[in-house]
Amino acid sequence: xxxxxxxxxxxxxxxxxxxxxxxxxxxxxxxxxxxxxxxxxxxxxxxxxxxxxxxxxxxxxxxxxxxxxxxxxxxxxxxxxxxxxxxxxxxxxxxxxxxxxxxxxxxxxxxxxxxxxxxxxxxxxxxxxxxxxxxxxxxxxxxxxxxxxxxxxxxxxxxxxxxxxxxxxxxxxxxxxxxxxxxxxxxxxxxxxxxxxxxxxxxxxxxxxxxxxxxxxxxxxxxxxxxxxxxxxxxxxxxxxxxxxxxxxxxxxxxxxxxxxxxxxxxxxxxxxxxxxxxxxxxxxxxxxxxxxxxxxxxxxxxxxxxxxxxxxxxxxxxxxxxxxxxxxxxxxxxxxxxxxxxxxxxxxxxxxxxxxxxxxxxxxxxxxxxxxxxxxxxxxxxxxxxxxxxxxxxxxxxxxxxxxxxxxxxxxxxxxxxxxxxxxxxxxxxxxxxxxxxxxxxxxxxxxxxxxxxxxxxxxxxxxxxx
Amino acid sequence: xxxxxxxxxxxxxxxxxxxxxxxxxxxxxxxxxxxxxxxxxxxxxxxxxxxxxxxxxxxxxxxxxxxxxxxxxxxxxxxxxxxxxxxxxxxxxxxxxxxxxxxxxxxxxxxxxxxxxxxxxxxxxx
Numbered sequence: 001x002x003x004x005x006x007x008x009x010x011x012x013x014x015x016x017x018x019x020x021x022x023x024x025x026x027x028x029x030x031x032x033x034x035x036x037x038x039x040x041x042x043x044x045x046x047x048x049x050x051x052x053x054x055x056x057x058x059x060x061x062x063x064x065x066x067x068x069x070x071x072x073x074x075x076x077x078x079x080x081x082x083x084x085x086x087x088x089x090x091x092x093x094x095x096x097x098x099x100x101x102x103x104x105x106x107x108x109x110x111x112x113x114x115x116x117x118x119x120x121x122x123x124x125x126x127x128x129x130x131x132x133x134x135x136x137x138x139x140x141x142x143x144x145x146x147x148x149x150x151x152x153x154x155x156x157x158x159x160x161x162x163x164x165x166x167x168x169x170x171x172x173x174x175x176x177x178x179x180x181x182x183x184x185x186x187x188x189x190x191x192x193x194x195x196x197x198x199x200x201x202x203x204x205x206x207x208x209x210x211x212x213x214x215x216x217x218x219x220x221x222x223x224x225x226x227x228x229x230x231x232x233x234x235x236x237x238x239x240x241x242x243x244x245x246x247x248x249x250x251x252x253x254x255x256x257x258x259x260x261x262x263x264x265x266x267x268x269x270x271x272x273x274x275x276x277x278x279x280x281x282x283x284x285x286x287x288x289x290x291x292x293x294x295x296x297x298x299x300x301x302x303x304x305x306x307x308x309x310x311x312x313x314x315x316x317x318x319x320x321x322x323x324x325x326x327x328x329x330x331x332x333x334x335x336x337x338x339x340x341x342x343x344x345x346x347x348x349x350x351x352x353x354x355x356x357x358x359x360x361x362x363x364x365x366x367x368x369x370x371x372x373x374x375x376x377x378x379x380x381x382x383x384x385x386x387x388x389x390x391x392x393x394x395x396x397x398x399x400x401x402x403x404x405x406x407x408x409x410x411x412x413x414x415x416x417x418x419x420x421x422x423x424x425x426x427x428x429x430x431x432x433x434x435x436x437x438x439x440x441x442x443x444x445x446x447x448x449x450x451x452x453x454x455x456x457x458x459x460x461x462x463x464x465x466x467x468x
Numbered sequence: 469x470x471x472x473x474x475x476x477x478x479x480x481x482x483x484x485x486x487x488x489x490x491x492x493x494x495x496x497x498x499x500x501x502x503x504x505x506x507x508x509x510x511x512x513x514x515x516x517x518x519x520x521x522x523x524x525x526x527x528x529x530x531x532x533x534x535x536x537x538x539x540x541x542x543x544x545x546x547x548x549x550x551x552x553x554x555x556x557x558x559x560x561x562x563x564x565x566x567x568x569x570x571x572x573x574x575x576x577x578x579x580x581x582x583x584x585x586x587x588x589x590x591x592x593x594x
Binding site: 253255258260261262264273276292338 | 480482483486487489490493524529550551552553571572573574575576577
């Protein structure tokens with residue numbers, strides 16, 4: 001579900017819930033209002049009955065007959081009030097009690113009528129009237145009491161219900177927010193991880209299930225961007241190789257020109273001096289031709305190896321051997337620039353399990369950079385191998401005596417497209433090398449001093465015998 | 469007439485060996501060097517008529533050899549040979565008074581003709 005739909009759904013649910021709470025509160029408040037109205041009426045009834053009993057008391061005290069019509073008046077008012085609120089009363093105190101109230105009222109009326117008729121009253125009559133009046137008062141007082149209790153109950157129940165609503169809303173909001181945001185943050189973290197990797201030149205993709213929401217769209221976009229960048233990088237690597245081919249060509253002319261010249265000169269002498277040459281000389285000449293032909297073949301082979309795209313191919317490799325071969329690949333570059341190359345190799349090294357072509361590419365990159373760092377003759381590039389102190393990795397150092405890299409640039413030299421060579425470099429060599437070494441679970445570091453030179457240190461895990 | 473002395477400086481030992489074989493066959497005295505430094509030292513001890521030097525070598529540039537020889541003994545003929553032939557290099561060599569310039573592969577007969585031509589410009593003093 002899309003995030004926008006989730007947000008809309010959440011809002012709709014919240015509004016619906018608020019409506020439910022509103023309806024509940026409205027209904028309860030309405031009920032409360034009715035109850036309070038009724039209490040008012042009941043208090044009116046109570047006041048009537050109180051007045052009636054006051055008249056009754058006066059009558060018995062002063063025997064003044066004019067009090068009796070007053071009692072009648074109040075009785076009628078009370079009967080009218082009961083009649084008006086019959087339904088409410090029935091609901092409040094029940095049919096039975098209402099009937100009792102009405103029969104008491106009737107009884108009281110009859111007794112008062114009897115008093116009026118006789119003009120005299122006996123002690124029994126007075127007692128009976130008083131008793132009926134007292135019961136009426138009690139009933140009406142209990143009526144008020146009952147309604148007040150009902151009002152209290154409604155208030156307490158509403159308070160509880162609202163509190164429950166509050167807790168419910170809080171729990172739902174917390175749970176849905178957690179689910180909603182944790183999912184979103186998980187997605188964001190996945191995006192962040194890949195974006196960071198991309199910025200370091202690893203064109204990874206966001207793996208696993210892509211959620212069907214806006215962040216999913218972002219992930220899909222990042223994945224296609226990463227793929228696009230990856231393929232662009234491939235193209236750049238290829239063009240960089242072609243560019244290095246340009247640099248190499250000058251060396252290659254030298255590298256091929258020399259053996260060709262040697263063969264040519266040997267052949268010229270062989271033809272011109274055939275009769276003067278001893279059989280040993282002739283054999284020696286032909287052997288020279290073969291040796292020089294082999295030299296040409298190797299140069300061509302090296303060029304082909306360097307320029308063709310390579311598949312991943314991990315194998316056990318002797319690092320010293322690889323260092324020598326890599327140096328041979330770029331030897332002509334050293335020759336034409338009169339920079340010395342010095343191998344300082346630890347004689348006994350454990351083998352490393354690597355893609356030899358990839359690591360060779362790293363060496364060629366580092367050696368090319370080293371030569372470029374030294375503009376003047378007389379410098380030297382040292383290639384050293386050694387076993388790391390703990391013995392679990394092989395260390396390769398490529399050190400030049402060139403200009404060095406300023407501290408300001410040093411942290412960026414493994415960044416893609418970072419180049420101090422201006423338009424000459426693609427800025428990819430070291431970034432690619434970094435990626436290759438990382439893919440081998442190795443480490444590549446750089447140290448540099450202005451005017452003294454730069455040292456690249458590569459560590460590759462040594463392959464122990466028992467692991468095979 | 470004493471034999472002409474020829475010095476060959478090239479880090480490819482076959483070049484020295486073949487030039488030596490071919491020129492000694494014609495009666496020249498040939499000394500070969502793989503590095504410019506001992507060659508230049510030898511020039512101080514012995515008089516040579518022609519120096520044939522490679523342009524690109526490890527220790528010192530062939531251009532440097534040319535400059536040193538022409539500064540110290542301008543009468544010595546210097547022939548440059550190179551496998552790294554470019555117009556710029558040739559122009560640079562002639563500007564520094566190289567007597568001739570050959571691109572590898574070198575035709576030995578051409579080289580011989582060139583040496584003879586150069587030697588006839590200057591009579592042997594040996």
